[in-house]
Amino acid sequence: MKTVACVIQEGFAPFEFGVACEAFGLDRAAQGVPNFDFRVVAPRAGVVTSNIGFSVNVEHDLTFAYEADLVVFCPIPRGSWTGVNPLVIDVAKDAVSRGAWVLSVCSGAFILAAAGVLDGRRATTHWLYADTLEAMYPQIEIDPNVLFVQDGKIVTSAGTAAGIDACLHLLRQEVGAELTNRIARRMVVPPQRDGGQAQFIDRPLPVAAANPLAVVAEWAVEHLREELGVDQLAARALMSPRTFARRFRAEYGATPAAWLARQRIIHAQRMLEHTDLPLDHIADECGFGSAAVLRQNFARVLGVTPTAYRARFSCAEVATVGAG
Missing domain, CATH: 1.10.10.60 (Homeodomain-like)
Known part of the structure; x- marks a missing residue:
């Protein structure tokens, strides 16, 4: 993967747009990470306004997206869900047909759904929009609970920070775990959140370094070759297995196993x-x-x-x- 096109449209969401720029657009050659030819594209070159009022000047139309190895579709506003720009739909169809990577963040899934490229596939979006996406496109298997879904070379992610997880997941397949970890460290985010983790996490960050779950998790990573069961981990946390499993899932968004x-x-x-x-x-x-x-x-x-x-x-x- 050498070329990346990030598609934005009127009413784009700045955070999700920034995630794509951060993951694929920065020069990290000094850290040994290969650079991508990253370009922001729009249906028409020129000024594109975000959903909070400021604008960016996009130099490229969609031409580059037809040759990019990865095409990222940023969120679109609710008013566009039933009338996705046909020029952008064509880009999505072309990318899938020629075997390029395709990534949608949050409501960007509505673009892929409108293009028909998610028919018969698993996908996700922000949990707030999952019911609407499922009602509009019943032929898609929507999972509203996970951070992201990969089906073939199409990756759909939930909202906001889940876009970071999806980008790192894709990078891990393209540049390997070590270089992806370097990117994650530069972004100051954990590199290992799996797509199957829940969108709902009661306490995303441990409240203190002495949190017993954080201590046990750190110990477990250092003893992966051992047979680690819930009973053993719970004992180290001084909890019952049932309490440990419940609290672990609440804080880490996944079962201990x-x-x-x-x-x-x-x-x-x-x-x-x-x-x-x-x-x-x-x-x-x-x-x-x-x-x-x-x-x-x-x-x-x-x-x-x-x-x-x-x-x-x-x-x-x-x-x-x-x-x-």
Whole structure:
């Protein structure tokens, strides 16, 4: 992925637009991260007004979007949901038909729905809009609870900060876990929130460093090769298993088992990138037990085998990646 087109229209949402610019538009060559040819595009070049009154001057029309490796569709205002610009619909259809990556943030899903490219697929949007999207397009399987959904090369995300998670998820597949972690650190956000996590999290951040769940989570990441169950984790937190599981989901947006599975995948990614250890060894270090279980979980989450991932993102390759 070398070229990225970010599509905005009248009434665009500044935060979600900024997320795309931050994730794909900044020069991070000094951190060893490949740059993208990132361009903001609109149905017509010129002034485009946001939903809070200020405007930006867009230099490019939609021409570049027809050749971009990734096309990002920013949110559109409610008044446009039933009358999506046909020029933008054409871009969405073209991107999917030629196999480009497609990412919608928040109500940008209404653009993809209007283009018909979500028919028969899973998708999400902001929970406030999910019922409307489902009523307008019953042929789409809407999941209102998750942060983002990937179906093929189409990624739809929930509102606001979930767009960051979706961007990092996509980057993880394109530039690998290590470089994505560098981007996340630069953005000062956690790199590991999985798409299946809930949009509703009672307490998104632990209230103090001494929070027992945060302490246990940190310990678990350092002991992934061990057999970690709710009973064991709850005992370390000095809680009953039932209380621990309930509070963990409230704070982390996922069950302990799902969260641990994701941490093991991330650890496996980094080992594949930085070592030449055999898969059996990596599987043991990450807590999968066997190479077969590692392969199954790795392919299910990332859509690629561990061997193919290593071939693409090994340290030798990362070191020679140039600017896009």
